[in-house]
Amino acid sequence: MKGNIWNMLWILLLLSVTYIVMGVTVIIGFIGHFFYWFIFDLCGFGNRQTNRKLHVTTNQKEDEYYALIIGSGFSGLGMAIKLKQLGTDNFIVIERHEHVGGTWYANKYPGCACDVPSNLYSFSFEPNPNWSYFFSRQTEIGDYLEHCTDKYDIRRHIKFHTTVTKLKWIDDKQLWEITIQSSDNQEKQIYAQFIIAGYGPLSNASYPNDIPGIDKFQGQMCHTAEWNKNIDFTNKRVAVIGTGASAIQTIPEVQKAGVTQLLVFQRTAPWIIPRLDRVVTNLEKRIFKRFPIIQKFIRAFIYWVRESAVLSFTYRLPIRHAFQRVVKYDLYRQVKDKELRKKLTPSYDLGCKRVLLSDDWYSSMQQPNVKLITNRIQEIKSNSIVTRDGDEYPVDIIIWSTGFQVQNFSLPVYGINGRSLKEQWSQTFQAYRGVTVPNFPNLFFLLGPNTGLGHNSIIVMIEAQINYIAEALLYVDEKNVRMLDVKQNVHDEYNQKIQSNLKKTVWQSGGCHSWYQDSKGNNTAIWPGFTWTYILFMKYFDPTNYTFQ
Structure with missing residues (x-):
């Protein structure tokens, strides 16, 4: 009992240090923001684009x-x-x-949403007071870009x-x-x-090139970046390969879609922090519409809070240990099964891979119809997946959540x-x-x-x-x-x-x-x-x- 109390006090201390660092970053950031606004926007020093236009004629020639x-x-x-x-x-x-819409039109997998707050994930010159959630869904971001397209002709x-x-x-x-x-x-x-x-x-979309037999699979397959909305998951055995940004949004939704079994094939465990998403109230929307400066203030606040992560990620200040300990505590708090917790614990520093945001990842992984598999895949057969330890898993549907061709210029x-x-x-x-x-x-x-x-x-x-x-x-x-x-x-x-x-x-x-x-x-x-x-x-x-x- 005494050990639990000391552990809680230690976590509270780490949380306090973390919030103090964020708070100092935000204060310094706002001071800098003010001077930037005063010098460049209000006084116009160095604002070279003001009233400058391109002297370009209409189409000189066809095409x-x-x-x-x-x-x-x-x-x-x-x-x-x-x-x-x-x-x-x-x-x-x-x-x-x-x-x-670009990637926000192409990606239509279940649960697709942004992991940056809505007020910051939009053009600075075109704020949207009508966001429905603190973190926007794919459809709403698509609507926002359609709006910008038409407003600016x-x-x-x-x-x-x-x-x-x-x-x-x-x-x-x-x-x-x-x-x-x-x-x-x-x-x-x-x-x-x-x-x-x-x-x-x-x-x-990127598919793995080190797994043989993909073309032999006789069930249904799709990539999260090329979603097939006609797939019926009811009473099916489903495999999701990958646990990156798309997977942690897709898996909780697929788990609730009536699947008999959901197999999650994980190569490396991701760092997960709570998304803390919520619905934006109608009162907030009215305030943002009536007083745009308030929305701009919130945008700036979110921006500087996120900038504070550079102290840990780039400059590797000791605060990174506090960040990591607090995030790991959230895993220990939610996942009680020691074996599962071990599989879900990353083996690298927080931030080395993209830090993922989710409020339902850990709870989804503990559902009775979900199984996390950490053995590497050996091959794909006509109706199953075989891992390197020799285990074979029958599946009806494979969902590839294996990222994009970032390192391939075609x-x-x-x-x-x-x-x-x-x-x-x-x-x-x-x-x-x-x-x-x-x-x-x-x-x-x-x-x-x-x-x-x-x-x-x-x-x-x-x-x-x-x-x-x-x-x-x-x-x-x-x-x-x-x-x-x-x-x-x-x-x-x-x-x-x-x-x-x-x-x-x-x-x-x-x-x-x-x-x-x-x-x-x-x-x-x-x-x-x-x-x-x-x-x-x-x-x-x-x-x-x-x-x-």
Whole structure:
């Protein structure tokens, strides 16, 4: 009894330290936020985009555009809106699906929701006072992006059911030739001065290539990123392979869908923290609508709380031990079975892989029709899964929750003198500031290499990149040049510094191998620091680091 009391007191102390650190971060953050607002927004110092417009004529020739945007998720729509604000209509958005939304249209698995609070997972210039939940569901995020598309008159610029199959830079014309393919497999070439690739890394489903027999399975199969809504789970034996971000949302829903047995195949246990989701009341919605400043304040508060995680993840301050102990206590509190608890306990540091949010993961894993299997899969048979210890599990349905092809670049892109981007990236993915790549002029990436996050809202990074691209376009327009290309030495020095900064972070030294890393162990996904430093970094274009023609 005495031991339990001391343990509770120890946890309370750790919680207190954790909240104090978060509180100090929020206070310092708000002070910085105020000065940023005062200097840049109120006083307008350095606000170079104010009243500046692009001098771009309407389509000079048929099928020739000033800019072409690939994708209509947050990145693509945000860039399209910015081009509108800069005064041009001469752009086209290519979207392979029949709706806008990107990953938030494609992913329709049961329980699909965002793990960033709604008020922070939206454009800063387009707050939504009507979110239904503290953490938005997939359908509501999709509706929000549809709303943005129509409010800013972007829909008429979008070519749906169309895929970009090749990009080729034409040296003598200083234009990109873009090969597009319609849904009926008809190919066509169009042209653009600038390309903005906004399709993001989480767009193509990934299946394991080390499990034989997948093609022999005679039951039903689907990937969480390619959900088959016609599958009937009633009285079926279901296997879910993977326990990442999609799986922890899907599994609780499938468990309640009348399945006879749910087998969860886990390779490594994830760190889980409570999501603490709730319904947003009508009173709150009215307040947000009447007083937008309150919603902005809440957005800023959430932002700075999440920024505090960098102290643990990047700088590896001792506070990380408190964070980890508190999160582990929640596992011990909810899961009483020692054997199951052992299987659910991660073997690496908190944050090394993406930290997952759930209010029902642990309870779902303890249901009588759920079994957690940690032995690696040996092969898939016609109606069963065999693990390496020789056990065979009969299944009717397999759900693959095995992530995306983050480390596979499949789009053929040819730059100066026919240089292949796939070949240039054959060793590792790299870009200057995550946006531009030498030898590929006038090509910008949104959410390119090393601009992903493991702690905060990716919308923050997208908006910073859009601002940087807009500054670049304005500079090219004002200097009356046609082409910009980042210098090779600048690009190389930048990426050496990024990898050096990553070495001591949790993402590289936390004891795991994650999808953030390529086959050589290089971290090509994560930004190694505070997002506010990236925002300041991307506020202005740096022409001295580029060549122009």
